[in-house]
Amino acid sequence: MRRVPAQIAARLPGAAELFADRGLEDTKVEDIASATGVPKATLYYYFAGKEEILAFLFQDALQQMADEVTMAVQAADSAATRLTAVVQAQLRVMADQPAVCRALVGNLGRAGRIPEIATAITEAYYTPVQHLLEEGVRDGSLRATEDPATTAMVLFGAVTMSALSYLATDRPLSAESLSPSILTVVLEGLLPPDSAPQES
Amino acid sequence: MRRVPAQIAARLPGAAELFADRGLEDTKVEDIASATGVPKATLYYYFAGKEEILAFLFQDALQQMADEVTMAVQAADSAATRLTAVVQAQLRVMADQPAVCRALVGNLGRAGRIPEIATAITEAYYTPVQHLLEEGVRDGSLRATEDPATTAMVLFGAVTMSALSYLATDRPLSAESLSPSILTVVLEGLLPPDSAPQES
């Protein structure tokens, strides 16, 4: 993939809408060309195919996610507070780029098959969150879990899926309105406050 | 879609492997034919195209999911206990049909565009779980959440995403080994047991 000039990169998000609405398969390269105003020949000049265009959009969104998550993780607060910030950061990025996120989730399978994307998700999210969970155990602000890697996945899934349900139904997604519902569950759990902690 | 005879239906899961590994787009109808032993002409005799074959596989798995979830929901225990059973039921179905589930999750976007599938997921999962959450508030075994619909989504996402990570990396998925990690988070939360309940 050649270095993509900013002028062209700026027009590509127009394609995300198509990918999100119809899926990659049903999006013709000609459609991308006319939606973005970038001619087909030029698209092929920069990208090996539409899959690479999709990957480019994902990289972009994931970079933004990585930045936001990193910032949240590096704050000076307790791990629990920072975890809250991470969830809100993810929701903010998803709210910010609804089309790309819908396309990403709608093509999770394909995305998983693109090694760069899988790596990017791991680096942007799982690894930092996993470390954060471990720190939380150390600073006493979070409960120890059997397997922090799985817990990170649980968090990611919880946030992603509920955000997606908003995006998929064209309801506006705002981090402020959704995060309390999610955070209540993952931080305090579904058992009532007065019940004794129990093994499942 | 014609009524699909059992003999043919029984062979179709062989196609799920292909869909899961390569995605729908990169799976040729000829490949499906040779993987399942059902000739291409016959596939077109019963299905309008490969998308319909995928949908058929999904319906099947989702029916199984609906059955298991319904059974779990209708047990005579407290809502909290039944919720635990629901999570385990979902994990069991996913462990049981790894290829179909990978294909399903990897094609969630497409599935969202097939109305029958979206409806089936809602009926098999969201609606019963949402009712269960409301019952839990009534019988005192679960905490009240702002929005049970969102909470159901959070649960579904948490279970689906973590299970998927196992399936995607070819680690064997067993409901027994994964459910405790998930249930600890969603039932007891990530805050330490001795911390006072707090607003986020």
Add this chain to the structure above:
DNA sequence: CACGGAGTTAGACTGTTAGTCTAGACTCGT
């Protein structure tokens, strides 16, 4: 101002594959 290289594009072309169609074969109930 020539020159050359890189970016950009139109448009023609090729190959693959989804999906159609036809005609025949193989059931099975009557």
Add this chain to the structure above:
DNA sequence: ACGAGTCTAGACTAACAGTCTAACTCCGTG
């Protein structure tokens, strides 16, 4: 034996991804 429905091979069409070529623009440099 007959007819209706099931099943299949193989030829065919149409659409689309991706390639290629040949031009044109816009640079900076000598």
